[in-house]
Amino acid sequence: MRIVRFSTGDSYSFGAVGSPRDQPDELVVAELDGHPYAGISLTGQSHRLADVQLLSPVLPSKIVGIGKNYADHAAEMGGEVPEVPIVFLKPSTAVVGPDAPVVYPEISTEVHHEAELAVVIGRLCRDVPAERVAEVVFGYTCANDVTARDLQRSEGQWARAKGFDTSCPLGPWVETELDPSDLAVTCTVNGDLRQAGRTSQMVRSITDLVVHVTAAMTLLPGDVILTGTPAGVGPLQVGDEVAVTVEGIGTLTNRVIKRG
Known part of the structure; x- marks a missing residue:
């Protein structure tokens, strides 16, 4: 559905x-x-x-991101897959829906796209064991973890780099009946293919991520876990149309605009 x-x-x-x-x-x-x-x-x-x-198909209280969960993306960022998953938060104010603009932040000159499969939580949960993860997952949607790469490099903490307004497009809908284990994830910019990967390439599975995140924090219905991005991340410019497609879900399209 x-x-x-x-x-x-x-x-x-x-x-x-x-x-x-x-x-x-x-x-x-x-x-x-x-x-x-x-x-x-x-x-x-x-x-x-x-x-x-x-x-946006959900109104999350928080978006929990996972960094470097594809080995090829970790390599292009100049490192290896971390021994422990990198977890970061994006605020609810970062969320926009399909066809809504991504506003290029004035605090950055290097904004990148990151196409991702997003997990939508369906019930309040904490300390979820692996065998019960399916019970707390409502469904899946497309996400673009838009990132100010220059701030990410210079500040260490990723709050501003990944949390600025409009930095988390979600949509176009939540697909509730989907096997997420081997789905194509792609990103195009102005029709040109930038990213192409499969969820089967994730270092840590969705089950692993839900267990890891809920060991630390309570998730609420509508909260979102971003599962990481494949290789091919790159710059966005004002006027670009960026589209994230996840097999079995659909396409999330947004245009980058200047703040005005």
Whole structure:
């Protein structure tokens, strides 16, 4: 099931994307009653997908990032895979949805794209054992861990480099029925392929990451874990259109704009 968050005018709702039986080529959004984490309940209202504005599919209290979880990306950054996963946080204010602009921060002159598979948590959890990870995962979406690379190098701590406003596009929806073990993850900029990897190349699996993160902190419904990026990260410029595609989910597209 594809779960979206959308707006129609001044109204904001969660919805489920599907096709009517009598119109298999038409995508519609069935409006949900409340949030989807406690179970799917429909209001009976529906909208053509083309008539709504898709927003970030979740409103996380926090985004937990994992650094250097692909060996080829660790190598291109000039190092090896760390013995212990590198964990960092992005604030909720970094989140934007599909087709929303990524605002080039004035504090940086070297902003990079990082295409990633994102894990969406579906229930409050802490100290999750490996055999129960599937119970706390709601689904998966596309993410772009936009990074001010110059700040990352110069400051050591990654809070500003990875936490500036609009640095975490998510979307276009959450896919709840997906085997994430071997999915293609790609990134294009203005149609040119920049990144191409597979989730099977991750050093640490999604199960490992959920266990590791929840050993330290409580995750809430809607929280997101970014699972790392494959090699090929590179610069973005004002005016660029960047698209992250994850096999089985779809494509998340955003344009880079100047702050104004």
